[in-house]
Amino acid sequence: MQELAPEDLQRLLTASLAARGHAHVPYSHYAVGAAVLDEHGTVHSGCNIENAAYPQGWCAETTAIGAMVMAGGKRAKAVLVSGPGPDTITPCGGCRQKLREFGDDNLLVIAADPSGIKQTWTLGQLLPASFGPDHLKTTDQNTRKP
């Protein structure tokens, strides 16, 4: 597992917990924050945003990925997801796949709550044998009939 500088971990934790404070969670009351460290060392954060039409809500990781893309970030090095605790939060399946678009098996996924860091995985551990951008890398493959 790759090492994350202690100052980067602290920046991610601070940003993720602050993002939790913006969560729009009138239905689940389960506030989540996410913070992504990009290839420039910049941190992008987001919260979960629920909707009265329940399936239209989205996760904190999704908001944070959108913030990264809008700021020009192309690759995710680490993501720190914070929930209310005490149970350790873990990214949903859809978010694991969304993270896969911008990170490889080495992407660090860190779970936290207001008491601090709870657990760290790699994306490869959370989403083994994943389908990713490389599967679509040649146009020839995409246009060829089976």
Ligand code: THU
């Ligand atoms: N949620 C996230 O934002 N990220 C996760 O990794 C797990 C779940 C949100 C979605 C919903 O707003 C609430 O938590 C309860 O499922």
